[in-house]
Amino acid sequence: MAEFLQFFFSGLTVGTVYALVALGFTLIYNASDVINFAQGEFVMLGGMSTVFLALAGVPVPFAALIAVIVTAAVGLALHRFAIEPARGASPVALIMITIGASIFLRGVAQIVFDKRFHSLPPVLGAEPFRFGGAAVLPQSLVVFAGAGIIVMLLWQFVDRTMLGKAIIATAANRLAARLVGIDTRRIVGLSFVISAAIGAVAGILVTPITLTSYDVGTLLALKGFAAAMLGGIGSALGAVIGGLLLGMFEAFSAGYISSQYKDAVAFLVILAVLFAMPQGVLGRGKVERV
Amino acid sequence: MSVRALVSHRLAGLAMIAAITILLPPFFPSAYYYRVGALVFIFALAAMGLNLLMGFAGQVSLGHAGFLGIGGYTVAIAPIYFGMPSWLCILGGAALSGLVAFLVGRPILRLKGHYLAVATLGFGVLVAIVLTNEAVWTGGPDGMMVPRLTLFEWRVRESDAWYWIAAATFLFGAVLALNLIDSPTGRALKAIHDSEVASSMLGVDVARQKLAIFVLSAIYVSVAGSYLALFNGHITPDVSGFVRSIELVAMVVLGGMGSVAGSLVGAAVLVVLPQILTVLHDYEHMVLGLILMGFMIFLRQGIVPSLAAVLAGRRT
Numbered sequence: 001m002a003e004f005l006q007f008f009f010s011g012l013t014v015g016t017v018y019a020l021v022a023l024g025f026t027l028i029y030n031a032s033d034v035i036n037f038a039q040g041e042f043v044m045l046g047g048m049s050t051v052f053l054a055l056a057g058v059p060v061p062f063a064a065l066i067a068v069i070v071t072a073a074v075g076l077a078l079h080r081f082a083i084e085p086a087r088g089a090s091p092v093a094l095i096m097i098t099i100g101a102s103i104f105l106r107g108v109a110q111i112v113f114d115k116r117f118h119s120l121p122p123v124l125g126a127e128p129f130r131f132g133g134a135a136v137l138p139q140s141l142v143v144f145a146g147a148g149i150i151v152m153l154l155w156q157f158v159d160r161t162m163l164g165k166a167i168i169a170t171a172a173n174r175l176a177a178r179l180v181g182i183d184t185r186r187i188v189g190l191s192f193v194i195s196a197a198i199g200a201v202a203g204i205l206v207t208p209i210t211l212t213s214y215d216v217g218t219l220l221a222l223k224g225f226a227a228a229m230l231g232g233i234g235s236a237l238g239a240v241i242g243g244l245l246l247g248m249f250e251a252f253s254a255g256y257i258s259s260q261y262k263d264a265v266a267f268l269v270i271l272a273v274l275f276a277m278p279q280g281v282l283g284r285g286k287v288e289r290v
Numbered sequence: 291m292s293v294r295a296l297v298s299h300r301l302a303g304l305a306m307i308a309a310i311t312i313l314l315p316p317f318f319p320s321a322y323y324y325r326v327g328a329l330v331f332i333f334a335l336a337a338m339g340l341n342l343l344m345g346f347a348g349q350v351s352l353g354h355a356g357f358l359g360i361g362g363y364t365v366a367i368a369p370i371y372f373g374m375p376s377w378l379c380i381l382g383g384a385a386l387s388g389l390v391a392f393l394v395g396r397p398i399l400r401l402k403g404h405y406l407a408v409a410t411l412g413f414g415v416l417v418a419i420v421l422t423n424e425a426v427w428t429g430g431p432d433g434m435m436v437p438r439l440t441l442f443e444w445r446v447r448e449s450d451a452w453y454w455i456a457a458a459t460f461l462f463g464a465v466l467a468l469n470l471i472d473s474p475t476g477r478a479l480k481a482i483h484d485s486e487v488a489s490s491m492l493g494v495d496v497a498r499q500k501l502a503i504f505v506l507s508a509i510y511v512s513v514a515g516s517y518l519a520l521f522n523g524h525i526t527p528d529v530s531g532f533v534r535s536i537e538l539v540a541m542v543v544l545g546g547m548g549s550v551a552g553s554l555v556g557a558a559v560l561v562v563l564p565q566i567l568t569v570l571h572d573y574e575h576m577v578l579g580l581i582l583m584g585f586m587i588f589l590r591q592g593i594v595p596s597l598a599a600v601l602a603g604r605r606t
Contacts, residue, residue: 035404082583089590091403092350096543097586099536104579111572222411222532229408264419267412274409275397 002133007255008248009131013140013209015247016147017043020202021224022231022239023151024195030171030234031184031191034083034094038102039199040221041109045071046200047212048109051118060120068200074105075196079189102217109214122208139208146205150198151240167191171234226270246270303551304464311457315450324449326565331456332517334557335463337541338550339510342467344539345548346476347503348483349399350407352535353414357387357508359421359530361515366436366525367427376439380516387512388505395504399497411532418530433526436519452521459517463510464550470506479503511538544585546592555593559585 021039028036046067053063082097089097124138158164169177170187178184203212210216227246231238246266253265318324340354364383368374374382398409421428428434438445470476478499481489490496519525528534537560545556563581567574589596 035407082587086587086590089586090547092344092539092543092547093586093590095407096540097583099540100579100582100586102579103575103582107573107575107577107579111576218532222415226408226412229405233404260423261419264416264423267415267419271398271409271412271416274401274405 003255005132005134007251009134009136009140011248011251012244013137013143013206013247014250015244016143017202017206017210017220017243018223018227018246019240019243020147020150020198021220022227022243023154023236024198025224025228026234026236026239027167027191027195027198028188029228030236031167032083032188033091034098035091035225036078036192036195037095037098037221037225038078038105038217039195039224040217040219041102041105042071042075042196042199042217043203043206043220044109044212044214044217045074045105045196046203047120047207047216048113048118048203048214049200050204051120051207051212052113054120064204067204068197071200071203072193072197075192075194075199076189078196079192083188083192084185102221106214106217113214115214117211117213118207119211120204120207126208137209139205143205143209146201150201154194154198154236163190223266226267230270230273301465301468304461304468307464307551307554308461311461315453321449324453326562328449328452328456328521329518330554330558330561331453331460332514332521333538333541333561334554335456335460335517336511336514336538337545337553337557338460338463338467339507339514340538341542341545341547341550341553342470342503342510343507344542345546345552346471346483347479347500349500349504350403350539351410351507352407352532352539353410353412353417354507354511354538355530355532355534356414356417357391357511358515358518358534358538359417359527360387360390361512362436362519362525362529363421363428364512365439365516365519366434369437370434371427376437376520377441380513380520383516384509384512387508391505391508392501395501396497399500399504411535414530414535415532418527418532421527421530428527431527433524433528436523436525438523439520447523452517456517456521459513460554463513467550475499475502540582544582544589544592546594546596549592549594552592552594559593 021043024039024042025036028034028039049067049070050060050063053066054060058066078098078101082101083094086094086097122137122139123142126137126139128135128137130136158167166177166182166187167190169180169182170184174184177187223246224243227242228239229242230246231240231242246269249269250262250266254262257265314327315324318327336354336358340351343349343351343354361380361383364386365376365379368379368382369376394413398406398413401409422431425431438447471479478489478494481492481494482496482499486496515529518529541556541560542553543556544552544559545554546552563578564574567577570577585593591599
């Protein structure tokens, strides 16, 4: 039982990060149909900026705040200078643009920062506490809490504010949204900013546990994309569930089967799910019009 | 045959490529240029295979480097452990890739759009993981040596020999591809590209055609993988990695989807560019990312179709 709980908590921690990355994918996809492979780079930028600002003597909370703002600005720039000029390009071309952006951001990061691994001091101390026989890092709780707050805030924002409703409208039908006077271009830009900020927060929260370096983004983007697909692309709830499921699969297969093949199990599960449910767990079926 | 008919013949472009291939080497200052040229043709072969799937049948694959790995590791493992001659292993690898594509193709190709993308991505990553972890056979993450290709007592290892072999194979593959495009199968694929529902209404067996082209594209990529391994004399699991798959897709999209010449141009750009950019040291990745974005934003149809459109526009 202790073993089970141990794997459960580690899966939940990683899964939370995947969920946040998948949420970022979903936000941008809903607003613009773009699959943003630079999403992992937002996570990297959040973590790395905080680390280097802290090294420069900025208190960690301020460093984190600045890092989120910087990453959000990068998200806005990505939309303004790479996605917006390519309006009307094919989905594959847009994917290649975001991959180009991720290579570019990684290239910039290795110059501005460095190529080493870095960590941040955990918020609540580094001493693990016992829970039903499992050792849990206090930072894991910070990750859960942070992710919970983000999801709640996002939900409130989308549900309660006019701007949030405009995002929903744009996701539902871009043409209709424009017809009722929504500036969909601004909404897409906004979704890039929010996605980048969410990614940055995820990067900052998880850095004390998993460390960060200039190249952590690629694998995170892959896993986040897979998680979003697992849940059914376009569904925010699906993204969160997909992320948590993926984290669990990984942790349990690493624990009970083979740690070398944990990534393999994750992708096998995704293939199996897609074969059984071609639209993802929570996705809606689409009918092609001829 | 009039000059006009000759110029517009569907193999005219290929004849031009062949002419350039033959005329270029006298200007190569060193063997290094043969090496880069060989790499261009090897990757062009792989890109052309993927282009058949993406450009003609309209199916995205983010995992085709998996077949690069199957082809590459077949020529690495089979000669060492089973004493098979390397040239036979190229064919064996192609057959194995075709078989794997046949088995995974049917369920994978039922998926559409981004779901197809993530499923193929998963396939490629799985191949890379297996190659990394089965260290007894593959040497693990460090990879393994690949015995050189021997043809009639001749150990093929010089770059110029590989330049000619790769170029000849590319041209052969291109003739095959162009003939296929002009066949009923090719027209069925184009119909599938435009609308799967509509083409199935017209009697096209969509699942079968997609599977056939998936298998064929896997074979192209597998042969390229075998060549790459034999040419380098060394192979690592990175050959199947996500980055390699993306590179292949980038070659196809950059050169132009559905354009055979585009596959060559795309491969040339993405093979030559990193060689040039190494002088930039730390700035290499930054510039590569910028160039990739720039190409996709300003030449979104791909280099060859965009150029063709410009030329056609000038003529009228």
